[in-house]
Amino acid sequence: MKNTILITAFSILFMACDTEKKSGTTPASLQSNYTITDIGLYPEGIDYDSKNEKFVFSSMYKGAVYVMSTKGVTAVFATSPKLVLPTGVYTDEARNRLIVANADLGISQKSTSNSAGTIATVSIFNLSSGALIKEIELKNFTPSAGSCPNDIAVDNTGNIYITDSFSPNIYKIDGNYTASLFATSNLFQPAANQFGLNGIVFHPDGYLLAVKTDDSKLFKILLSNPAVITEVKGIAFSAPDGIELDKNNNLVVVENGLGLGKTYTFSSKDNWASASKISETAIGKDEFPTTAALASDGNVYVIHSKLGELLAGDKTQSSYTIQKID
Template sequence: MTMFKNNFFMATLIQVVFLGACSKNEAQSPQSITPDVIQFTQLGLYPEGVAFDQNSKTYFVSSLTKGAIGTVNDQGVYQVFANDNNLVSTTGIVVDRAQNRLLVAIADPGTSTKTTMLTQGKLGAIAIYNLTNGQQISYINLGILKPTANHFANDMAVDNLGNIYVTDSFAGIIYKINTQGVASIFYENSAFEAPAGAFGLNGIVFHPNGYLIVAKYNEGILYKIPLQNPSSFSQIVLPQTIKGADGLSIDNTNANTLVVACNDTTNKVFQINTTNNWSTATITATFDTGNVFPTTIASRNNDKYVLYARLNNLFSGQSSDNVFQIQKIKF
């Protein structure tokens, strides 16, 4: 009887140790580890927007020079997803899995192989793609809503009902595209305008409390804009300006935390927190990127990634970069 008990005890102990080892190995499985950096090669691509698709485990990237939308996997393999003729320069990208669609902002800063005199500095549009088959579902020209202005569709956000909001960096306008695909001017204000040739409104996110947070690039400030009463918008009080404020991303688990990518001469990603529903905020952490022109941010589970777009080289006439990075942000 004693021997049976000892044998039983040893067998149980071995089983526990084995199961514990399996659990530990599973926790450290490569599938659960996200890479620190994804590097991909594509001559002269100059992507501005990035978004992660959880289903395909790939990143979507845009292109100021070619207009094409591509996918990049963790191994850095780039593949063209869409390259329709009406994609002149593509900027912001949003993966909207709830509607199985990819949203693409379209502009023309004069850097694209598809640039024309009719579109340069005057193009503000979005294209909507089926995420499954890559077909263009619709193309919406936003510039016709204010035909006398210059236009640059920059970034987009989707609210909890599926409405799309688009920033126009040149016209100082936020557009709305409702769930029926009808576009309108959601709100415009002289405070949103920028000097000719400068970028004004840029990154935009929807906050679950019912408002938009929008970055103004040239001034380095953030606005809080209620959806129900946009004219009651306010500037979020920060301890300093964040010059070159570009892409925005709300923390996946805490809507009181915002991540902001800043380029121009700043070249940092800021973590910003609020305790009063974004009336004021403080900078709680920074991530230095170096001189790589960090533009937009992709969320992947609880991680944030920033795109190293190198647009400073493009805008200075040195359009020969062929290596780009999607970098995990480590505060």
Template sequence: MAQPAAAASRAAPPAVIDGSAPTLHPEGVAWDPSRKSFLVGSVRHGTVSIVKTDGSTRTLANEPRIVFTIGVHVDARRNRVLAAYADYGVGTRSTPETVQKQAGLAIFDLETGRTKHLVDLAMGPGPHVANDFAIDRAGNAYVTDSTSDKIYRVDTRGRASVLVQSPQLASPIGDGMNGIVWHPDGYLLAVRYDAGVLLRIPLSRPHRFEEVRLDWPLVGGGLVLRPDGSLLVVSNALGQRLDGAGSVLRTRDGWRSATTVGESAPWADAVPTTAAVSPYGTYVASGRLDLLVAGTPTDRFTLRRW
């Protein structure tokens, strides 16, 4: 007997979604409650795509001015999907004029995928690579730049400013600030990829940021703040080794210090990058960026439940 449509729409996704799309190579992933599906970006094509539970994909947003999309988040309250965009030189639209020079935040209509705003974040001398971002309750976005010493703020009207600038945010090898989350108590948590340092950045006084005391470094770093208050950190060392790991951290002092309370290492899929919280659990993305960087792109990617 066929399953009723209403019941089918409530069915949980499988524990592992084996995705397939022509050389998509997603880095970022988000849960879309309006479709009960995942959305992913594309380091190869600069798109945002819908991923169904059977792993099939459909393009939602395809803005030709964007080289590639990294972090992706859904703001369902405002009918928006947002994506950080940049160019590492491996996209089909990469040019000498855009490699590590294009950096910004794209804002699309969640229902149609139509471009609402492209917010330029290549502020000051380069290079620039907008990486990930967090959205607060009011809809403001906070965007990391992996190759500069800045974190940006973009308001709901698309106006950009520098939230905080410091040498401590910069990496000498160009793998600086990466994952970032907004905490409802009024601060950001952000990780520096190369050093494994987690920073606590108060929004009222962002220049007064401090390093969170950890039991070991979080090298790599996609961050997800889960509904139970724990922080999931997805780690990899792209270009150094293929294995990755997931760690769960908890705090007792408002994220001035944190302790690892769970770990999965090595992760089942090579080079995991970040994760998304869904009503059915937290799903970790592996878009096989290692193969793309090596010049052997693939059509396969994985979303795996933690």
């Protein structure tokens, strides 16, 4: 990937990722807000592990995955030599695995002078211990083009789906950890030097929903026929990042700091041919919200990444928030 593309893309958007799982049967007692105190953390992806009752989030700068307990205690949970710039994280409780998308945009402390654009992988960790299970290579699908694995969805049978923000692709990783190109389309093609596909969720009715950042669109992709891709009508937002299904299967869209820094919740009465807004929550541009997670208490929580500061070259931010949205 050309460095000029990477540098330009930084000024346009940052990532997303995350989940679409329903809450556990024994909800934990969660606070409305949590503060993460760690210099240079810059968290991006977030999910909630309802099996072990903890938040899981990625650090784009430190190249590791962290956990926070319901009491607010934070610790490093998972890492590997290949994990340079983790983006989306997904806690697959049914299979006791943590799935992490990984790239290199040249801004991680693990990046080197020539490493930007050379990494596109998915790491699988044990959800209970953080032990590395498998790392899957995706860069072979874009040998002469840019690649940035971003967000993650998992269907009912355990297949994994990964968006690529720099190429018009959604990848599939099956139960044997074999990767394939699930869907590719001109509809997913990012504009020159911009981010394309971002957040993705699996809907229990048998399709994927994914946002595209550069033109602020939401797409529906059939699992049974991935060539059938339709744009969801009736929605409005800018710079969409992560998306999440709430406990009622409404869709929460996180608009990052390149937009207004809000979350929007949409509902659909026609199987996501169209949708309408039912609520919104102001987070703030400077907070730069990125992704959201459905917790075991039935509420959705969004993470404040402060990524605007990192993209501007500041590595000294030390306070970040996980906030329950209305």
